[in-house]
Structure formats: C-alpha cells, structure tokens
Amino acid sequence: MFDSNNVKNLLLEFAGILALAIAIFLLVQTFAVKAIVDGSSMEPNLSHGQKILVNKVAYLFSEPGRGDIIVFDPPVSSQNDYIKRVIGLPGEVIEIKDGIVYIHQTDGNTIPLDESAYISDKPTYTFTSEKIPEDHYFVLGDNRNNSGDSHYGWFVARSSIAGKAWFSYSPLSDFGLVPNYSFE
Secondary structure, three states: OOOHHHHHHHHHHHHHHHHHHHHHHHHHHHHEEEEEOOOOOOOOOOOOOOEEEEEOOOOOOOOOOOOOEEEEOOOOOOOOOEEEEEEEOOOOEEEEEOOEEEEEOOOOOEEEOOOOOOOOOOOOOOEEOOOOOOOEEEEEOOOHHHOOOHHHOOOEEHHHEEEEEEEEEEOHHHOEEOOOOOOO
C-alpha cells in the first residue's frame, strides 16, 4: 500500500522543484535575452551557431567597457543583431596600423591595445576613425579580417545595445561564461 506521508512528501518535493524551475525561467526571461552567433566574425571565441544569454541589465548602472562583448542592433541594415567586442569608448579615436589597435584617449595619451588574449590573427588593414561621438562605441569582431564592424566607418549608439554577452549554453562543448575581457 501507499503511505500517505510518503506520497505527500513526494508531491511537496515535486512542487518545490517545479516552483524553482519556474522562478529560474522567469528570472532568465526578465533579465536576459537569447542570441545566436551568426557567422565567423567572433572566432575564435564565439562560433557560428553558438547560443548565448545576454545580460539585459548589465548596463543599467554602468557603461560598456573596453573588452566587453555586446549584442546590439547594428546601424547597417540587417535582420539579426550583431555580436562584437567594445574597443573604443566615447571621445576616443581608434587607429589600426601594422596589425596593432591604438587608442587615442580623451586625455591625449595613445596606448597600443594588447589583444593577444582573445584574437589569433592581427588585422591586415589600416584604419583611423573619426572621434567617437558621445554615447557611441567602436566595436570590432575578434576575427579582425572577417568582420563587418566599426572599421567600416560606423559606431554603435548606446541606445542600440541590447546587453552584455554573458553565458554560452549551446553547444555543450562551449557551455560556460562568455569570454569578455577587461583592460582595467
């Protein structure tokens, strides 16, 4: 026979697990959006078809930082959001020459960016941006030579940013935190 206490405990445990699953689902739906990497522009760090969660609230109380991977509505016509790495901040000028990205900062300093931690191929092109407007960012794909990004002359408006790439959930071989990088 069934022991009514065992059945009751089993039902309570199941209800608790179900409530936890619903709470997690609601939290993810509220604070994150799903994105799928389209193309090879972020290789070797993000691959075509990789599925990630984007933290929608990451920039509520702070600004995007150099090295952050962001998801945004591109300023060029596209059906999909873009996923790129923030390189230049408002007020700066970006220069790319001899495979090195230089940041001409607002204080007058010029610094070469050490990107060895996240890119495998240096850019083969030369480029100098205009001064990055207020509330705009300069972004590049990690696959520098195969990316439609700010080196084509456009910037990303702060209002176009959906959030910060946060967590990869598919394929399982890429399960884990997205490789954002801090230059601080």
